[in-house]
Amino acid sequence: MLTRKQLDLLAFIHKRVQRDGVPPSFDEMKLALDLRSKSGIHRLITALEERGFIRRLAHRARAIEIVKLPESLGGAARSGFSPQVIDGDLPDTPAAVANAPVHALEVPVMGRIAAGVPIEAISQVSHSISVPGNMVQGSGEHYALEVKGDSMIDAGINDGDVVVIRETSVADDGDIVVALVEDHEATLKRFRRAGTAIALEAANPAYETRTLRADQVKVQGRLVGLIRSY
Known part of the structure; x- marks a missing residue:
């Protein structure tokens, strides 16, 4: 189960990857979720990774892959979803x-x-x-x-x-x-x-x-x- 902020961040990352082919920056995530600092984004990213929704690539700036989506974002309807x-x-x-x-x-x-x-x-x-x-x-x-x-x-x-x-x-x-x-x-x-x-x-x-x-x-x-x- 994801919190509202975690779901909002996952949806934002997914939308940007679909549009641009690359994930948004932490600054863009912070603005999109109306958070005061990037530390909040770090915590949300970590939570999403721990729950298996995203994967971060080591030693790569902004290298985030979406591994799966929840049903509310179309995950069930998109079996075999693969990142861009x-x-x-x-x-x-x-x-x-x-x-x-x-x-x-x-x-x-x-x-x-x-x-x-x-x-x-x-x-x-x-x-x-x-x-x-x-x-x-x-x-x-x-x-x-x-x-x-x-x-x-x-x-x-x-x-x-x-x-x-x-x-x-x-x-x-x-x-x-x-x-x-x-x-x-x-x-x-x-x-x-x-x-x-x-x-x-x-x-x-x-x-x-x-x-x-x-x-x-x-x-x-x-x-x-x-x-x-x-």
Whole structure:
């Protein structure tokens, strides 16, 4: 049996993982639950983990996986529920994905994306990987990118992970996007509008937010899933 706060936190984490492919930060959890400090979030996270609803990955920032859901959040109706974060070893072929779901789809890997200082624009397709069908629902094409850098580590995105991207040219505030800067630099950042400008926010205090003119930034896609590398 979960307390109301534990249930509210689990529901919030589940919603954000479904939307962004990564769990929210502790600060976002604190605000969502209207708590005064992050220590309360730590206690709730520990309680959820002890009850088997979530799993935390050691030595990984914001690496939380939802293991199961209670009936009130659709757990009973979603037998075999699997989180959006997939453990993997950056497979070279679709068949190499460990424990691939039955309903898997192939998406092309388009090279590397910078989660740090922007690098050259996305390269051509190198190979394909298999991802769960629920990661690529909705309209638009999908592709995958290998993450290089640690600027999004507090969003649970680590160097060497593979992100699954849905192609789109628009984004809402707070979305994690692939942004093409001045037509030659590609980077993975959180998107914000700052008046007439665009702010590309890192999820690591070691990196500064980049604020650019709107005509300098083109959204290439939005994050919908993450394949974890160990």
